[in-house]
Amino acid sequence: MPIAQIKFMPDNRIIQVEEGTTLLAAAAQAEIFIKSGCGGKGTCGACKVVVQSGEPQVTGTGNLTPDQLSKGVRLACKTIIQGDMIIEVPPESRLQEHQVLLGDTQKGLLQESEHDLLETFGHHPLATKQRIVLSSPTLTENTSDWARLTMELRRVLKAGDRPIHIPLSILQNLPETLRKANWDISVTLTDLESGFTVTHVEAGNNNPLFGLAIDIGTTTVVVYLIDLSNGKIVDQQGSYNKQARYGDDVISRIVYAVESEENLQLIRQAVVETINDLVDKLLSRQSIPQTDISSAVVAGNTTMTQLFLGVDPKYIRLEPYIPTMSTVPSVTARDLGLHMLPEALVHCYPSVASYVGGDIVAGTLVTDLANGEDITLFIDIGTNGEIVLGNQDWLVSCACSAGPSFEGGGITFGMRAMPGAIERVVIDSDTLDVSLKVIGKGLPVGICGSGLVDCLAKMLSAGIIDRAGNFQLGHPSGSERLRETADDKEFVLAWAHQAGGQKDVVITENDVKNIIRAKGAIYAGIRSLLNMVAVDLEMISRIVIAGGFGNYLNVHDSVRIGLLPDLEPERFEFIGNSSVKGARLALLSQRAWREAEELGRKMTYVELSVGATFMDEYVSALFLPHTDLSLFPSCH
Amino acid sequence: MPIAQIKFMPDNRIIQVEEGTTLLAAAAQAEIFIKSGCGGKGTCGACKVVVQSGEPQVTGTGNLTPDQLSKGVRLACKTIIQGDMIIEVPPESRLQEHQVLLGDTQKGLLQESEHDLLETFGHHPLATKQRIVLSSPTLTENTSDWARLTMELRRVLKAGDRPIHIPLSILQNLPETLRKANWDISVTLTDLESGFTVTHVEAGNNNPLFGLAIDIGTTTVVVYLIDLSNGKIVDQQGSYNKQARYGDDVISRIVYAVESEENLQLIRQAVVETINDLVDKLLSRQSIPQTDISSAVVAGNTTMTQLFLGVDPKYIRLEPYIPTMSTVPSVTARDLGLHMLPEALVHCYPSVASYVGGDIVAGTLVTDLANGEDITLFIDIGTNGEIVLGNQDWLVSCACSAGPSFEGGGITFGMRAMPGAIERVVIDSDTLDVSLKVIGKGLPVGICGSGLVDCLAKMLSAGIIDRAGNFQLGHPSGSERLRETADDKEFVLAWAHQAGGQKDVVITENDVKNIIRAKGAIYAGIRSLLNMVAVDLEMISRIVIAGGFGNYLNVHDSVRIGLLPDLEPERFEFIGNSSVKGARLALLSQRAWREAEELGRKMTYVELSVGATFMDEYVSALFLPHTDLSLFPSCH
Ligand code: FES
Ligand SMILES: [Mg+2]
Ligand SMILES: [Mg+2]
CATH class of the missing domain: 3.10.20.880 (Ubiquitin-like (UB roll))
Incomplete structure (x- = not known):
């Protein structure tokens, strides 16, 4: 195949690629990561680029408008290189380095209880x-x-x-x-x-021995470097999961992976490469040789675990949603290609079901949920919401497909918690004037999950939306921020001239409905689980929230929109990245690891799509905060 | 490097090789296997070839005579290719396909007792x-x-x-x-x-499952294909061990292997290739797919086992002669590169010591030596003689370096038991006329181990040699067969015109002394072991002999020359290839395999080089049959 030269702007990065390559693949080669929500099928429209020069072959235009097409906008995944080109990659199409949610080791409740747990379980590393x-x-x-x-x-x-x-x-x-x-x-x-x-x-030597605690998230991968002799976190590093090249969520990655054996290998390699890059950084920063890394514990959801091991993920997404294995055999670093001692064993947390994975088992372990008579509710909010309820005697879990709203997916200006994301919103009820808090120093370019929760709560208070999420165009303020377009109704959070992009940053009625559906799913999951085991809300002693979302979560606003149950704020705990913390705990304690395997076996998984309970709960939860206001006494 | 074209005659085979390659290596590439007793050091003179055309670089001439040199004779291992050549490879320099000693499954004592053993141990395949x-x-x-x-x-x-x-x-x-x-x-x-x-x-299917019983001998590799459902030997195949390219005996192979990591891999590959060729033949003959081969048990001496697994063999030949492992972890066929089910496990028999290996443990198992109160003496005669003595209560073993005489090494016209080898000799005491029995249909070209035993006994009877092996040139017959040359005294077994080569086939005084040393070592080993445990010869109920040698062994003549102790012929048993039989037994019986591991642990190894006993016994055994004739009452 002839070679073409592609220049990416404004990066001014030039690479040589074979003709016949897609622009999406070429960009990845140039280390410019473009969003591809649908995994390159040409349907999500996330991978828009502007062709400044060159004559590519266009095999699909998805939902691009004639206007966009005439301006050179193309879908990178459906644009085949036929010769030299100059391409502009707009900011909104980029996967950017963002504030990775590292486990909080400085402060917070979990830091305390984790220390206790290691003492409880005993410090006997694997x-x-x-x-x-x-x-x-x-x-x-x-x-x-x-x-x-x-x-x-x-x-x-x-x-x-x-x-x-x-x-x-x-x-x-x-x-x-x-x-x-x-x-x-x-x-x-x-x-x-x-x-x-x-x-x-x-x-013979007396050098310390190190281990790795690894959280493979769908979005983010975090690695802790642990000194096994004292249990200390020597250093930590996180980054995007490079699998994002192949799709934003687990479903699109499964679809990609099962297309061919080669795809499965590529997507496996992507996460191995992600981990190795992190390990390389840690080792060079700490001047530790690979051969001192003697073990690793990995926690990830079921799909992440299977993809990491190269295990066919096909049936995870097909009813009746069966994962390949619950407990996972330990595998050598050599077989996996990790940058560690070649014969070091890598242990993956067991899964409970296709949508309750090792990360949730890890979280359950570190929340000390199965200890004592007090009932704990554990919620990990990401693309899926996973919920565990129980105490020392019983454990039930479920997953509810919340959709990617809280991670910024499917929202017009949605984005992950990275610089430029609006994370706090204040709205003046009279004038509808808006004050924003934006991550980083720049201008607002979009809105992240915590901002969306805030926004919804404030729009409800201000009367911009009603309890069903319908926009109230006749708002007494007469503000220009509340307006109707050809497609939808929308509220302007930031005007173009104040924003990092060239457009007004808005939230649409459709966005609001998406968020209501997401929060409704999580709340319905909680209610369904409670009903199932006949536990009353009041009987719950602790509600522990984990995940990238939780770091910025405003409990008060979360309750106001009906995402979280209406309980005293004192019962809530934020735990941050419970997955990597669970990995660390198992690495350091044989008893913790045995308990984790035990937890995996003990936990009952409830498939919410069976029976009518969940659907009923879900429909009732599609109001702000809920159809049944008696469930939210504090919101009157 | 430029490429040269080498034509091998009389095969008329042409290959292209890089200049700088030795002729020995080039011949191996052409699948023409040339003897190399010294492993290519230029000292053994086994690799003689005749350069018919071409101008190679000669880096050594060893013991070649000026006459040979002028006729174009060269050492293949010391001849470096510099351009096109035509090379004649004489028959005596070739490793030829020979009568491989397969275990005798048709008849004989072992077949009986093996069957009994499988019943004893129970048919529960691994x-x-x-x-x-x-x-x-x-x-x-x-x-x-x-x-x-x-x-x-x-x-x-x-x-x-x-x-x-x-x-x-x-x-x-x-x-x-x-x-x-x-x-x-x-x-x-x-x-x-x-x-x-x-x-x-x-x-799901009901196809039978198969396993492989493998004997890795230094010279010969034998594979049995076993139907695991009924224990039957479906088929069997044997061939040379391709490691012979790198040296004739274990020592020269160790020397080669420890030279570099690459050499170790080459020599490992050679035996893997040997086994795979055999397996391929068996599978295609029986129309069985590789994936039906579910397990293998391998028996070989300690060096063969370590080389097969790629385990550094260096310390086997350095005092105090320590092997790397006794019991061997089971390894997958995938890791070893064997043509079987990739995840099938390959189990190697445990070793007792560097010179008492898995083949001897296998032999001990199939001779049922550790069962009952009767004392059994088990002797495996090859390049090394390994001896095991014991009963249910105790087991001692030793190895005596017999030298390669009985396999034809170090003997002027010595050769292995292959077509053209003299295997029986009758000498008329009056005329010294000779009658021969030759393996195969052709003319005699050399003499194998069983022929040498026969020959020595008959030469002693005929008065050609005295009890010390000295030639009696003044023999009353005045036969021309008994003669003195510039170098040595010799006896003509076959005149040139009756022989397959162009020369008289002779046995020299030096040959006779070599054989006496070999038989002396084995006999001394037996005596030393007996002394050590204070067991009298008469207390031994059975003497079981195994090995390629044993197949043709004449018990009467063996006793006459003092190789075997002087006991009633009824006490001797021939067992053939006990190594592969032991491999089969373990493959078919979990109890047998556990017993084998137990045997390996239980057996005491005696290093004969410690103390004076062995040396004293050895010196006394350097007569025919022995210095102390009272040990050989039947020989008066
Ligand atoms: S002289 Fe021994 S191999 Fe050539
Ligand atoms: Mg996670
Ligand atoms: Mg043998």
Whole structure:
């Protein structure tokens, strides 16, 4: 294939690609990441670019208007390179580096309780390092190297007759390693229920041993570097999940992955690459060699876990929504291609169901939910809302498809919590004048989840919308911000001249309805679960909220729009990234890891689409805050 | 590097190789295998070829005579290609296809006792196949695929809470496999002490399952294809070990392997290739797919086992001669590159010491040596003689470096038991006329181990040699067959015109002394072991002999030359290839495999080089049959 030269503006980045490549793929090669909500099917319209020069082949135009088309706007996923081009990638089409929600290690409730939990479970990491000095063999003391080493390990580890495994790759070099070290060695082992596994043998040393706690989120991947000797988080790093190239949400990624074996490998590689980049950064910053990273625990939703392992995700999205496995076999870093000790074992948190994954089990563990008689409600809000309810005696969980609204998806000016996103809104009820708080130092270009919750609550108070989300065009203020267009009714949050884009930043009636549907789904999920186990709201001692959304969540406004139940603010806790915290806990405590596997088995999954309960609850929740106002006494 | 064209005659085979390659390597590329006893060091002189045209670079001439040099004779290992050449490879320099000693399945004692042993141990193969029909999942019965399968496997296998492992590669495709098969599947599992391991999941079927019993000998590799359902040997195939390219014996192969990581990989690949060629032949002959081969048990000496697994063999040949491992972890066919089910497990027999390997443990198992109070002596004669003595209560073993004489090495006209080899000799005491029995239909070109034993016994009877092996040139017959040359004294077994080569086939005084040293080492090994445990010869109920040598061994002549102790012929048994038979037994019986691992641990290894006993015994055994004639009463 001939090679074409593509220049991306305003980055001014030039790359060479084969003709026949899509612009979307070419941009990824240039490390310019373009949104692709539909996974490159040409339907979502997220990947708009402007062709400034060049004559590409256009295989689809989706919902582009004649006006846009005449201005050179094209869908990057449906534009095939046929020769040199100059392309402008507008800001709204870009996946940008954003404020990644790292677990909060400075302050907050979880930091306290996590520390307690490690004390409760006991600090016995899955991987440990033993310093061993062997007697050297003689003609009469002539047992084999591995038998000699096993005998001593068995003594030191008090292993009884539990099996001690050694991988072939370590045996292959064992004789030389032992003799070069003059029989004074350090052995790294992982201790699991199935026995011990040797993961490294090296010359004797007292260097600390490290492990990785990894949260694979659909949007964001976070890695903690942990010193296994004291449990400390030495450093942490987060970034976008590079799988976003292949689709924004789990469904579009599954659709992409099941298209071909090659696609599955590409999407697997994308997350491996994401993790490796983070690990590389951590290791170089801390001057730690890869071979000191002896173990990793990974928490992610079921789809993320299966894609990370290259396990066919097809049936996760087909009724009856069956994941391939609940507990996950431990796999070597070598087999996965991670930048760690090659034989280090990587342990993935077990899943409960296709839509209640390892991240939720991890969250359940760190919220200490299954301990004591008090009932806890745990909610992880992302594209899906996952809910767990229970105490030491019982655990039920469900997932409700909230849609991507709270992450900015499907909202006209929706965006993730990154610089330029509106995160707080104040509206003057008389004049409808607006005050905004924007993330970062720039002008507002869109609105993120926490901003949307705020906005809805304030629009309701100000009488801009009614309880069903209908816009009240005849608002007494007569404000120009409230207006009707050809397509919809909308409210202007920021005028073009105040905004980072060239357009007014608005929220439409359709946006509002989307958010109502999302919050309705989560609230209906909570109610359905409560009904199922005949638990009254008042019986819930704690409501723990986790997720990227939760970091900025205004509890008062969340209750006002009926996203969260109307309880005293004291019962709410924010836990941030409970997934990575759970990964850390398991890494540091064999008992925690066993408990996690136990939790996975113990938790009952309720499929909300069975029976009418959820639908009834959902319909009742499509008002602000709810059809039944008696559920929201504080909102009168 | 420029490319040269090399033509090999009389094969008339032409290949292209890079200049700078040795002729030895080029011949191997042309699939013409040339002997290289010294592993290509230029010292053994086995790799003689004749340069008919071309101007190579000669980097060594070893012991070639000026006459040979002038006739174009060169050492293939020391001849570097500099341009096109025509090369003649004489028959005596070739490793030829030979009568491979396959285990005798038609007749003989072992066939009987092996059958008994399988009954004793019980027919419970390491690998089994289970037909499973699962209920299909629903929205309410929504456990994961693997949890659903585990539950049913646990029930069918009566697995209690023993672990059931599944490799990632099988999980990756499990969902599709289950659904395409409509939940009616066949699962192949291996049952080991550490738990069950799933090695294959496929659509439900009742095809039989097969396993491989593999003997990796230094010279010969033998594979049995076993039907696991009934234990039958479906087919068998043997061939040279392709590692012979890199040296004739274990020591020269170790020397080659430890030179570089690349060499170790090459020599590992050579045996893997050997096995795969055999497996390919068996499978195509029997029309069986690779995926029906579910398990393999391998028996080989310690060096063969380590080289097969790519485990650094360096310290096997350095005092104090320590092997890397005794018991060997099971490894997947995928990791080893064998032509089987990729996740099938390959189990190697444990070693006792560097020079008492898995083949000897296998032999000990099939001779039923550790059963009952009767004492058995087991001898495996090859390049090394390995000896095991014991009964149910105790087991001792040793190895004595017999040298390669009995396999034809270091003997002027020595060769392996292949067509053209003299295997029986009769000498007229008066005239010294000779009658020969030659393997195959052709003329005699050399003499193999069984022929050498015969020859020595007959030369002693005829007065050609005295008890010390000295030639008696003044023999009353005045036969021209008995003669002195510039270098040595020799006896002509076949005149040039009767022989396949162009020379008289002779046995020299030096040859005789070599054989005496070899038989002396084995006999001394037997005596040393007996002394050590204070067992009298008469207390031994059975002497079991195994190995390529044993197939043709004349017990009477072996006793006459003092190779075997002087006991009634009824006490001797021939067992043929006990190594592959032991591999089969373990493949078919979990109890046998556990017993084998137990045997390996139980057996005491005695290093004969410690203390003076062996040396004293050895010196006394350097007569025919022995210095102490009272040990050989039947020989007066
Ligand atoms: S002299 Fe060439 S291989 Fe030995
Ligand atoms: Mg998450
Ligand atoms: Mg053998």
